Amino acid sequence: MSEKICVRGGRVLEPDGSSAPYRDLIIDDGTIVDIVSPEESRGVTTQIVNATDRLLIPGLVNAHTHGHGSLGRGMGDRWTLELLLNAGPWLSGKRTMEHKYIAAALNAAEMILKGCTSAYDLYFEFPAPTPEGMGTVAQAYRDVGARVVIAPMLADMSLYEAVPGLMDSLPEPLRRQAGQFALNPFEETAAACQTFLESWTHPADEAKPALAPTIPLHCSDPFLERCRDLARAHGVGLHTHLAESRTQAVSALKRYGRTLTAHLDALGVLGPNFTAAHGIWLDDDDIARLAANGCAVAHNPGSNLRLGTGVAPIRKLLDAGVRVGVGSDGTNSSDNQNMFEAVRLAANVSRVADVDPDRWVSAGEALKMATSEGAAILDLATATGRIEIGARADIVFLDLDNINLVPFNDPVNLLVYSEDATSVKSVMVNGRMVLDNGRFTRFDCRSLVRRAQDAAEELRARTAENRQISAQLERHVAKHCLCLCREPYPVERLICDPVKE
Ligand SMILES: [Zn+2]
Structure with a gap:
């Protein structure tokens, strides 16, 4: 059954990143079907996702x-x-x-x-x-x-x-x-x-x-x-x-x-x-x-x-x-x-x-x-990586009150040079919140963290022998590869000159 929602009250990053006007997104069955001004969306009576004080960018x-x-x-x-x-x-x-x-x-x-x-x-x-x-x-x-x-x-x-x-x-x-x-x-x-x-x-x-x-x-x-x-x-x-x-x-x-x-x-x-x-x-x-x-x-x-x-x-x-x-x-x-x-x-x-x-x-x-x-x-079998009509609703909700985005000057410069992921509040994939105000909606993250700690302990024991062999090999691998690395090559991609140094 079709699930229609309206993401209301947020600022939406324009595709060229130059601005982020207030726009509401109408999403139907995981796809963005309309992008409208706040005035235009007033009459929309469907499930509302509140995006007040949020900057919406593509996942x-x-x-x-x-x-x-x-x-x-x-x-x-x-x-x-x-x-x-x-x-x-x-x-x-x-x-x-x-x-x-x-x-x-x-x-x-x-x-x-x-x-x-x-x-x-x-x-x-x-x-x-x-x-x-x-x-x-x-x-x-x-x-x-x-x-x-x-x-x-x-x-x-x-x-x-x-x-x-x-x-x-x-x-x-x-x-x-x-x-x-x-x-x-x-x-x-x-x-x-x-x-x-x-x-x-x-x-x-x-x-x-x-x-x-x-x-x-x-x-x-x-x-x-x-x-x-x-x-x-x-x-x-x-x-x-x-x-x-x-x-x-x-x-x-x-x-x-x-x-x-x-x-x-x-x-x-x-x-x-x-x-x-x-x-x-x-x-x-x-x-x-x-x-x-x-x-x-x-x-x-x-x-x-x-x-x-x-x-x-x-x-x-x-x-x-x-x-x-x-x-x-x-x-x-x-x-x-x-x-x-x-x-x-x-x-x-x-x-x-x-x-x-x-x-x-x-x-x-x-x-x-x-x-x-x-x-x-x-090349997934669907349009992602953009917020536009016809694209899948994979959307990241950033907190516009987070210091990373204050003052809200040039959006693309802020996102690339200032943002460090700490303003991420919610994440929608395919029209569904998978992270809602910092909490995962579909699985128990605390349990996963405990399982990961236990797994690391187990693997330390299981891989001890291989680790010992690798440690013995390391000096030889380093020396041999360094010799190769110092041979001439037609292009240079390091700041140093490995042939001379
Ligand atoms: Zn890789």
């Missing part, structure tokens, strides 16, 4: 996260990307179905609390994804009330096999211990992916599947081609960490004799369903290839800063016509799921990449990346 869209990362919060310091991956077997492994659910629910809950209503989640379930595991993750997001695209992370080579020369550089018995982290043959993982895609039962506008061959260097070419074919056959997205670190970029030249992007292009992996996470170490030719193939990039400035991977060439990507969204990345690499922080960093970090202010990412561009552009990347 933010997280273009790249890892739900499993929520249980790894605050685990490491001074980790490069490769050291984070070296910690992977204990940081994200040995999880039961209960742990997988809790991690995803915790991720979704933090997103909602901080004004984000949908995410592209690259979830860790090794050695191969299962319908049960991915279904559990989908259910967790749906229980909290967030939309999600779920892409299992896939690989058929471990870090130690993927980085040229790393395995050979390890002394015995460490080499043998690293060998324990070998992954399944790709045929088995590909078969598991097919089963996962064929068994998907969740509604496509709430939870949708995709595939994430996680890092090209960690996937053999036949596996990448199989992922390409599976994604096309099932009409789902492909999402990979592309040219994230200098070590990866140098490794690609050694392994393929060409850049990662050129290699994926040659394999036919690039296309309109392809999202490149990070995209830092791209040269002009790579950017042209992404543009020519209609690919998107998920920009993760928080994680790029935390892992010291570099500054992504966002202005060049935008100039080339590549669609760019913003992601928080996993909490185990960027510490939170705060999309307001990610948006601010997306704008601010562009300032160290160019002296010409016209080439910096503007507040309006950053906000667009985290709303309508992100929504286009997720």
Whole structure:
């Protein structure tokens, strides 16, 4: 049955962010069917949602996260990307179905609390994804009330096999211990992916599947081609960490004799369903290839800063016509799921990449990346990331009395540079309040917090052995990758010069 509601008394952010006039929203069955002045809505007699003293903005869209990362919060310091991956077997492994659910629910809950209503989640379930595991993750997001695209992370080579020369550089018995982290043959993982895609039962506008061959260097070419074919056959997205670190970029030249992007292009992996996470170490030719193939990039400035991977060439990507969204990345690499922080960093970090202010990412561009552009990347079977007639009612209610928004000067500047998610009061998804004045309406958050604390305790014991092996490997991984990182590369994305320093 149709449920008509009127969100009354709030200020609604205009699509270009330039102003926020008082407007009332008429919502029917989860869709915004009219946007009217307060005078026009006076005669509307339907269920009223009071939005007095609230600024209404579209639910933010997280273009790249890892739900499993929520249980790894605050685990490491001074980790490069490769050291984070070296910690992977204990940081994200040995999880039961209960742990997988809790991690995803915790991720979704933090997103909602901080004004984000949908995410592209690259979830860790090794050695191969299962319908049960991915279904559990989908259910967790749906229980909290967030939309999600779920892409299992896939690989058929471990870090130690993927980085040229790393395995050979390890002394015995460490080499043998690293060998324990070998992954399944790709045929088995590909078969598991097919089963996962064929068994998907969740509604496509709430939870949708995709595939994430996680890092090209960690996937053999036949596996990448199989992922390409599976994604096309099932009409789902492909999402990979592309040219994230200098070590990866140098490794690609050694392994393929060409850049990662050129290699994926040659394999036919690039296309309109392809999202490149990070995209830092791209040269002009790579950017042209992404543009020519209609690919998107998920920009993760928080994680790029935390892992010291570099500054992504966002202005060049935008100039080339590549669609760019913003992601928080996993909490185990960027510490939170705060999309307001990610948006601010997306704008601010562009300032160290160019002296010409016209080439910096503007507040309006950053906000667009985290709303309508992100929504286009997720491509859920419904219109989100905007407040307009015909769009789904995914709406964040911000407290206009919160100091972040006082005085209420330029709305888009306030949202990008001043807001830190503390003014989020309520969140509506699909026309229903999932967070109402700071309280979740659909699940018991206090119980989830207790379960998460218990899970962390359990996992400490379950992963102790892997943690010990990773600790022994860490020094060797750091040294080998630093040597690779210091080799010449045609483009530079760090402020320092790693070749000379
Ligand atoms: Zn990631």
